[in-house]
Amino acid sequence: MSRILIIEDEEAIADLEKDYLELSGFEVIIRNDGDDGLQIALSEEFDLIVLDLMLPGLDGFEICKRIREEKNIPIIMVSAKKDDIDKIRGLGLGADDYMTKPFSPSELVARVKAHMARYDRLVGSNQKNNDVIEIRGIRIDKTARRVIVDGVEKAFTGKEFDLLTFLAEHPNHVYTKEELFREIWDMDSIGDIATVTVHIKKIREKIEYDSAKPQYIETIWGVGYRFKV
C-alpha cells in the first residue's frame, strides 16, 4: 500500500484530505507543523508528500528544498495564495505539482494518483521490481526462471536464461562477447567465445519472430550484442 504524508497546519483540511485519500486506498500520515513534517519526511519512507506552504515552524519552501536534497519522491505543494504558487514555481524548488486552496478533495486524489503513476512509470519500472523484467512482448520471471514471449512460455536452458536476463537487465548497452562470457560463465573458465554466439542464436530462435531480422537482440558488428528497447 502507498503511504502519503500530509504536512498541513489546518487540521480540518488535513483530516478531509486524509479521509478522501484513505477511501482511495492510501495510508495517510499527518503532521501539523514544519519541523515535525520535515523530520518524518526524511526519516520514514513515503510515496508522496502533500505540503502546505504556510506552516508553523519551517515553511514549505524550506521543507521542499530539504526533502529534494535527499529524495526524489513526488511533492504536491498547496497554498491559499495564487501569487505564492507562481512564486514557488519560478524558484524551481523541484515540487511536482501546485494546487491553490480551496480545491476539491477529489481533485487532490486524482492528482495524487497521476503523480504516483508517473513515478512508477519512470522509476519503478527500472529500479524496483527486480524479479520480473518486462520489455515489449517479453516477460522474464527471474525467481521462477521462466520466459514468456507474447503470452507463450518458452523453455530456456540455464545459460540461455542467464544470458537473456543479463542483456535484458541492461537494455541498449552494447556488450562484447568477451564481456558477456566473463559475466555469465565462470570468471576463470577458459572457453571459446564462440559459445556466446551459439547461445545468442538459441535465444533468438525462441524469442524472435524472424531470427534473421532480430527485434530484441541486435548484433553490433565488430563489437557485440545488445538488447534493444
Next chain:
Amino acid sequence: MSRILIIEDEEAIADLEKDYLELSGFEVIIRNDGDDGLQIALSEEFDLIVLDLMLPGLDGFEICKRIREEKNIPIIMVSAKKDDIDKIRGLGLGADDYMTKPFSPSELVARVKAHMARYDRLVGSNQKNNDVIEIRGIRIDKTARRVIVDGVEKAFTGKEFDLLTFLAEHPNHVYTKEELFREIWDMDSIGDIATVTVHIKKIREKIEYDSAKPQYIETIWGVGYRFKV
C-alpha cells in the same frame, strides 16, 4: 541541446511558443496536425512534447495514448476548454501537465524547464553510465554505440563510430590522418592512410546536411581533420 515537439494546429500560437522556447535554448519542431505529429513523435527523438487537444487528424487524446505506449518522455497537454482539461486528467492518459489557453509563453517555458529537470532527476540519475556526448545536433551514446542526428538515429559501423567519437571528444583539435589512424586502428597495424579519408567520407554522409560544405568535420588542407564546435 534539448528538442521539443509542438503539435498545434493554430500556427500563430505554435510560432509564438516556438520563439520563446528557442530563446531559452531549446530546439523546436512544429507539426500542425495529429497524424504528422504522432508520426514524428514516434520516429524521432524528443525530450518533451507540447500537445494540443483539438487537432485535425488524430486528436490529442489518441496521440497521448499512443506515444505513452512507446515512450516515457514528458507530455504537456494544452486545451482551450477548462472542462476538457478536467476530463483528460481523469482519464489517466499519462500526460505530465495540463495548461488552459490562453497562457503566457513564459509560463510554458517555466513548465517545460521544470518537467525536463524532473525527468532528468528521475530517469537520468538511475540510468547510470550515461556517457553521452552532445554537440549541436549530434548525440553520441557511447555505451549504446548509437548516434542521433537531429533526432534521427543513424547506423554507424564500428570504425566509423570510433572515429567520430574520438573527434567529437576532442573538438577543435586538428588531427593528421596518421594520428587518427594510430588512435583508432591497432597501433602496429600497417595500413594505408587512405582508409581514414574513406571513413571520414562515410561519416559525413551520415551527419552532414551537405557533405561538400561540412558543418561538423572540417578538412584542414594539407594537415588533417577536426571536429568543429
Next chain:
DNA sequence: TTTCAATTTATAAATTTTTTATAGAATCAT
C-alpha cells in the same frame, strides 16, 4: 593576374578481410 602542374582530398566501386550465423558433431554433466 592568369595558367598550369603538383599535391591533396573526395568519391565511387571493386576487392579483401573480418566477423557472425548456422548446422552438426563431440563432449560434459546429471
Next chain:
DNA sequence: ATGATTCTATAAAAAATTTATAAATTGAAA
C-alpha cells in the same frame, strides 16, 4: 541416457581496405 553445453567447419553477411579516378586547392611560373 538424456539433454545441455561446447567445439568445429562452413556459409553468409558485413565492414574495412584498396584502387582508380575526379575534383579541389595550392603555389610557382608565365
